[in-house]
Amino acid sequence: MARIHGRRGRIYMGIASDSAAAEPLPFFARWSISYKTDKDEVTAFGDSHKIYVSGLPDASGSFSGFYDDATAQTYTAANDGLPRKFYLYPSILTNSQYFFGTVLPDMNIDGDVGASVKVSSDWAAASLVQKVG
Numbered sequence: 001m002a003r004i005h006g007r008r009g010r011i012y013m014g015i016a017s018d019s020a021a022a023e024p025l026p027f028f029a030r031w032s033i034s035y036k037t038d039k040d041e042v043t044a045f046g047d048s049h050k051i052y053v054s055g056l057p058d059a060s061g062s063f064s065g066f067y068d069d070a071t072a073q074t075y076t077a078a079n080d081g082l083p084r085k086f087y088l089y090p091s092i093l094t095n096s097q098y099f100f101g102t103v104l105p106d107m108n109i110d111g112d113v114g115a116s117v118k119v120s121s122d123w124a125a126a127s128l129v130q131k132v133g
Contacts, residue, residue: 004091011063013105014085015073022085025073028065031088033099035059059101059129064120067109074121078107083126101129
């Protein structure tokens with residue numbers, strides 16, 4: 001496997017609820033995805049150090065870019081609370097590896113008199129978000 005550059009990444013998200021087809025999110029320029037597992041401490045008397053057991057795995061992340069007044073994908077999703085189909089391609093040149101599932105996105109818009117208007121979204125998994133490839 002080769003190293004890749006982030007410039008060819010692509011994010012797709014459903015415009016309506018999880019039954020709608022996922023479409024590319026325009027003008028997004030950054031993404032992150034995090035996989036963590038709950039850990040519960042089970043240290044008992046006599047243990048020589050702390051002991052943990054693993055719980056349920058979690059997936060969450062974010063994406064951000066530049067505000068587009070022609071699309072309402074993230075705004076609609078943040079307001080209706082319904083899960084959306086989600087696909088994240090680290091590189092569209094190598095479609096053999098991507099992440100997918102359904103997510104519950106939030107939306108933030110940030111404007112500044114000296115800069116472009118930016119949009120960002122933090123999301124949490126609404127189903128298994130898994131890696132293919």
